[in-house]
Amino acid sequence: MKIIGDFLSLHTLQQSDHRRPMWVLTWLVRGYLLLLLIYTSLIYPFYVLQGAEHSIHFSPLFGILFAGVIFVCKMVASLMSSLLFGKKRQVEKYQRPPHDQEPAHILELLHTMFTRSQKAKQKQSQRSYGHNLYYSAKDLQKVGIHFKPSKTNTLMDVEFHPSIFYGTLKLPAITIESATESMLRNLVAYETAVSLDEPWVISYICFIDSLINDAEDVKVLRSKGILTNYLGPDQKVAELFNQIGRSLEPNTNVYNEIQREINIACESIWKKWIAEWEQTYFSSPWAFTAFVAASAGLVLTATQTYYTVYPISETYKLGFIGAGKMAESIAKGAAQSGFLPAPRISTSIHSNPARRVAFESFGVKVLPQNRNVVEESDVVIFSVKPQVVRDVVLELRPLLTKDKLLVSIAAGTKLKDLQEWAGHSRFIRVVPNTPSAVGEAASVMCLGGAASEEDGELVAKLFGSVGKIWRADEKLFDAIVGLSGSGPAYIYLAIEALADGGVAAGLPRELAMGLASQTVLGSAFMASKTGKHPGQLKDDVASPGGTTIAGIHELEKGGFRGTLMNAARTLATESFPVIRFFFLFFVSTASSLSGPLDLKMVIAMKLPRAREQRGRRRRKYHSRLRTDSVTRKVAGDEWLRLIMNKGEETRNSGRAREGPKIPTHSWDGHPPLVIRTYEYGPGEKVTASDKMKMACQFVQDSGISVEILCGQQSEGNSMMSYHYQTLSNEKFTEMLFLDGCFILQFLFSFLRKPQNLNIPFC
Ligand SMILES: NC(=O)c1ccc[n+]([C@@H]2O[C@H](COP(=O)([O-])OP(=O)(O)OC[C@H]3O[C@@H](n4cnc5c(N)ncnc54)[C@H](OP(=O)(O)O)[C@@H]3O)[C@@H](O)[C@H]2O)c1
Structure with a gap:
C-alpha cells in the first residue's frame, strides 16, 4: 500500500502541463497509465494473473481473457519505461529468467526492466569496497574523461574504461521530463520497501547526483547525449537529482569499482595536463590554427638555432x-x-x-x-x-x-x-x-x-x-655539356687565336696572350655583372666606321657565330656517349690486331631499313652536313668529302629511304665478306665501296656529325697507330673511320632486325 501511496502522491499532473503542445494527449495517456497501474497493482496482482494463466486448461475463454490482461500489463511497463529512457532508446526487452519468480506487480516489473543486466552484475561483483565519487561531470571532463551513452539503457549498464591519457565513462541515456521525478521516486520507494541487496535505482540516482552539482554539469552530460532535457532549464534537472539524492544513502556494493577507477584517473597528473592541453589548443579551429602556427614557428626557430650553432x-x-x-x-x-x-x-x-x-x-x-x-x-x-x-x-x-x-x-x-x-x-x-x-x-x-x-x-x-x-632538367644535360662543359675549350681556342693574331700583327707572344686572356675575362665579367645583353655590349664597343666593326665583319664572314653555335649543339646528341663507346671499342679492337685486319665476317644479309627513325635522323644529318664548320674542316680530306657528297646524293635521289645496298653474299658458295684495312687489293674493291656506303649510312642514322666522330677517333689514334706504321696519317684516319662506321652500322642493322642477319664468325 505504501508503494501505491507514494505513487499516487507523486505521479500527478503538473500545472505546467497545459503549456505543452500535446498536453491533452499527454494528460489522457498519463491518466490511462495511472489507472492501469492502480488496476493491475491493486486488483490483479501477478500471482492472480499467473493462476489465471494456468486456468486456461480449464476454461479457454477465461484463460484468453487473463492472458490478454498480462500482455496489457507488460505493455504498460514498457510504456512507462519509455517515459524515462525516451522512445528511441527503449530498455532491454524483458525476458523472464528461467529460475526467477514472476514480478508480483507492475512496479516490480518496471524495476526489473530498468535494472536487469547480467554483464553489469558480473562487473559489480568483482570488488566491493566503499568508494564515493568526488568529481562532477565538468571536473571529469577537465581531466580528459569523455562521456558516452551506453549501448543498453538499464541503470546497471554503467562502465568506465581508463586508458593512459584518457578515460571513457559510459552511462545510460535518459530523458528527463516532468514525469521523471515521480517515476524515480516510485522506484526508490519500491527498492526501500522491499530492502533489496543491491538497490540499483537509489545507487544510480546517488551516482548521477555526484556527477551533477549545477547546470554546467547537466550541460556537459546533455551535450554528450547522456541526458535529454524536456524539463526546462538545466538548473531544474540539477535540482531534481540533488533533491532526490540528498535524502538517499548509496549502497557501497553498487558502482564501487567504477567510482574507484574514476577517482584514480582524476588524480593522474598526466591526464590533467593532456586534458588541459587539449582544451586550450583544440577547443576551436582558431586555437588549433594558432597552436599549429606557434609549433611551426618553434620548430623553425629551433632548426635555425641548430644550424647557427x-x-x-x-x-x-x-x-x-x-x-x-x-x-x-x-x-x-x-x-x-x-x-x-x-x-x-x-x-x-x-x-x-x-x-x-x-x-x-x-x-x-x-x-x-x-x-x-x-x-x-x-x-x-x-x-x-x-x-x-x-x-x-x-x-x-x-x-x-x-x-x-x-x-x-x-x-x-x-x-x-x-x-x-x-x-x-x-x-x-x-x-x-x-x-x-x-x-x-x-x-x-x-x-x-x-x-x-x-x-x-x-x-x-x-x-x-x-x-x-x-x-x-636532366634531359638538357647533353646540351649543357656542349655549352658549359666544352665551352672553356672553345674560349681557349679563341684566346689562342686572338693571341696568334696579335703576334701576327707584331706583338710579343706573352703580351698577346695576357691581353687576349684578360680581354676574354673582362668581357665575360661585363656580360655577367652588368646583366646587359651581349649584343648591346658589342654595339657599345663598335663605333661607326671603326676597327671593331671591321673585325666583327671579318668574323661574320668566317661564320664565327655559326661555328660556335654548332660546336655547342653537336654534343647535345642523346646517343653520343654510347656511340662513342662503341666507336672507340670497335676501332680499338680492330686496330689492335696486327697486319691486315683479321676481323672477317661471313655475311648473308639484307640490310634492314629502319624506316621509322630514318626521317628524323636524315633531317639531323643534313642539317649537320650543311654546316660551314664541317665543310671547311673536311675540305682537305678527300675521303670525307666523298662521304658527305654521298650523303647529299642520297638525300637528293631519295635513296636514303632504301639504305645502302650491300652486295648479298649467300652463306655457301660465295667468298666471305672480309673487312680489311683500307690498303686493299684489286679483288676487294667491292668491300671498300661497301665500307664507304656503310659509313655514310652510319653518319646518317646516328645523327652524329663527321667532325665529332673524327674527334673521338683521334683519342685512340696515337695508341693504335704503331700497328700501321706503313700507312700515312691520313690513310690511317680514313681506315679507322670507315671500319669503325662500317661495324657500327652493321650492329645498328643487326639490332634493328636481327632476324635478317645470319652471321657466323670465322
Ligand atoms: N675536367 C673537367 O673539366 C670536367 C668537367 C665536367 C665533368 N668532369 C667529370 O669529372 C670526372 C673527373 O674528371 P677529372 O678531370 O677530375 O678526371 P681525372 O683527373 O682523370 O680524375 C679521375 C681520377 O679518378 C681516379 N680513379 C680512377 N679509377 C679509380 C677507382 N677505381 N677508384 C678511385 N679512383 C679512381 C684516377 O686516379 P689515377 O689517376 O690514379 O688512376 C684519377 O685521379 C669525370 O667523370 C669527368 O667526366 C670533368
Missing part, C-alpha cells in the same frame, strides 16, 4: 671517390671559401701517388681505400672518369646507405643508372666545368628521386664555392 659545414663530412683534377678544384674551393674545413674532406689515391701530395697540400685527409672514404663521409662525390663510375659505384654499393648523399660529376652518366647502381635515389648529378679550379665554374645540377631540397641546397653551396650553379 652547428653550421652545415660543421656537420657534414665530404668524401671524393677519384682524386683527380675536378675533385681537387672542388675540395680546394670548399676549403678555401670556408664552406667546409679541409680536415672534414677526404679522398683516396687510386694509382698516381702525386695526387696525394696535391690533396694533402691544403689539408685534405687521404685515406687508404675508397671504402674508408665512404664510411667516413656524409656526402660522397664520385669524381672518377665516366667509364669507371659504374664499377666503382657497384663495388661500394653495400656502403652507400640512404643516410649518405651521393653526387656524381661523371660526364654523360645518367641519374637513372647511377641510382640503380647505388641501390637508392638520394643522388644528385652535377655537370661542372674546368674553371672550377679557379673558383669560376659554371655548374648545373639535377636532383634524384630521394634527394631532398636540403640536399640540393647543400650541393648548391658546395659547388657555389667554386663558381656558379644552376638547376635544370
Whole structure:
C-alpha cells in the first residue's frame, strides 16, 4: 500500500502541463497509465494473473481473457519505461529468467526492466569496497574523461574504461521530463520497501547526483547525449537529482569499482595536463590554427638555432671517390671559401701517388681505400672518369646507405643508372666545368628521386664555392655539356687565336696572350655583372666606321657565330656517349690486331631499313652536313668529302629511304665478306665501296656529325697507330673511320632486325 501511496502522491499532473503542445494527449495517456497501474497493482496482482494463466486448461475463454490482461500489463511497463529512457532508446526487452519468480506487480516489473543486466552484475561483483565519487561531470571532463551513452539503457549498464591519457565513462541515456521525478521516486520507494541487496535505482540516482552539482554539469552530460532535457532549464534537472539524492544513502556494493577507477584517473597528473592541453589548443579551429602556427614557428626557430650553432659545414663530412683534377678544384674551393674545413674532406689515391701530395697540400685527409672514404663521409662525390663510375659505384654499393648523399660529376652518366647502381635515389648529378679550379665554374645540377631540397641546397653551396650553379632538367644535360662543359675549350681556342693574331700583327707572344686572356675575362665579367645583353655590349664597343666593326665583319664572314653555335649543339646528341663507346671499342679492337685486319665476317644479309627513325635522323644529318664548320674542316680530306657528297646524293635521289645496298653474299658458295684495312687489293674493291656506303649510312642514322666522330677517333689514334706504321696519317684516319662506321652500322642493322642477319664468325 505504501508503494501505491507514494505513487499516487507523486505521479500527478503538473500545472505546467497545459503549456505543452500535446498536453491533452499527454494528460489522457498519463491518466490511462495511472489507472492501469492502480488496476493491475491493486486488483490483479501477478500471482492472480499467473493462476489465471494456468486456468486456461480449464476454461479457454477465461484463460484468453487473463492472458490478454498480462500482455496489457507488460505493455504498460514498457510504456512507462519509455517515459524515462525516451522512445528511441527503449530498455532491454524483458525476458523472464528461467529460475526467477514472476514480478508480483507492475512496479516490480518496471524495476526489473530498468535494472536487469547480467554483464553489469558480473562487473559489480568483482570488488566491493566503499568508494564515493568526488568529481562532477565538468571536473571529469577537465581531466580528459569523455562521456558516452551506453549501448543498453538499464541503470546497471554503467562502465568506465581508463586508458593512459584518457578515460571513457559510459552511462545510460535518459530523458528527463516532468514525469521523471515521480517515476524515480516510485522506484526508490519500491527498492526501500522491499530492502533489496543491491538497490540499483537509489545507487544510480546517488551516482548521477555526484556527477551533477549545477547546470554546467547537466550541460556537459546533455551535450554528450547522456541526458535529454524536456524539463526546462538545466538548473531544474540539477535540482531534481540533488533533491532526490540528498535524502538517499548509496549502497557501497553498487558502482564501487567504477567510482574507484574514476577517482584514480582524476588524480593522474598526466591526464590533467593532456586534458588541459587539449582544451586550450583544440577547443576551436582558431586555437588549433594558432597552436599549429606557434609549433611551426618553434620548430623553425629551433632548426635555425641548430644550424647557427652547428653550421652545415660543421656537420657534414665530404668524401671524393677519384682524386683527380675536378675533385681537387672542388675540395680546394670548399676549403678555401670556408664552406667546409679541409680536415672534414677526404679522398683516396687510386694509382698516381702525386695526387696525394696535391690533396694533402691544403689539408685534405687521404685515406687508404675508397671504402674508408665512404664510411667516413656524409656526402660522397664520385669524381672518377665516366667509364669507371659504374664499377666503382657497384663495388661500394653495400656502403652507400640512404643516410649518405651521393653526387656524381661523371660526364654523360645518367641519374637513372647511377641510382640503380647505388641501390637508392638520394643522388644528385652535377655537370661542372674546368674553371672550377679557379673558383669560376659554371655548374648545373639535377636532383634524384630521394634527394631532398636540403640536399640540393647543400650541393648548391658546395659547388657555389667554386663558381656558379644552376638547376635544370636532366634531359638538357647533353646540351649543357656542349655549352658549359666544352665551352672553356672553345674560349681557349679563341684566346689562342686572338693571341696568334696579335703576334701576327707584331706583338710579343706573352703580351698577346695576357691581353687576349684578360680581354676574354673582362668581357665575360661585363656580360655577367652588368646583366646587359651581349649584343648591346658589342654595339657599345663598335663605333661607326671603326676597327671593331671591321673585325666583327671579318668574323661574320668566317661564320664565327655559326661555328660556335654548332660546336655547342653537336654534343647535345642523346646517343653520343654510347656511340662513342662503341666507336672507340670497335676501332680499338680492330686496330689492335696486327697486319691486315683479321676481323672477317661471313655475311648473308639484307640490310634492314629502319624506316621509322630514318626521317628524323636524315633531317639531323643534313642539317649537320650543311654546316660551314664541317665543310671547311673536311675540305682537305678527300675521303670525307666523298662521304658527305654521298650523303647529299642520297638525300637528293631519295635513296636514303632504301639504305645502302650491300652486295648479298649467300652463306655457301660465295667468298666471305672480309673487312680489311683500307690498303686493299684489286679483288676487294667491292668491300671498300661497301665500307664507304656503310659509313655514310652510319653518319646518317646516328645523327652524329663527321667532325665529332673524327674527334673521338683521334683519342685512340696515337695508341693504335704503331700497328700501321706503313700507312700515312691520313690513310690511317680514313681506315679507322670507315671500319669503325662500317661495324657500327652493321650492329645498328643487326639490332634493328636481327632476324635478317645470319652471321657466323670465322
Ligand atoms: N675536367 C673537367 O673539366 C670536367 C668537367 C665536367 C665533368 N668532369 C667529370 O669529372 C670526372 C673527373 O674528371 P677529372 O678531370 O677530375 O678526371 P681525372 O683527373 O682523370 O680524375 C679521375 C681520377 O679518378 C681516379 N680513379 C680512377 N679509377 C679509380 C677507382 N677505381 N677508384 C678511385 N679512383 C679512381 C684516377 O686516379 P689515377 O689517376 O690514379 O688512376 C684519377 O685521379 C669525370 O667523370 C669527368 O667526366 C670533368
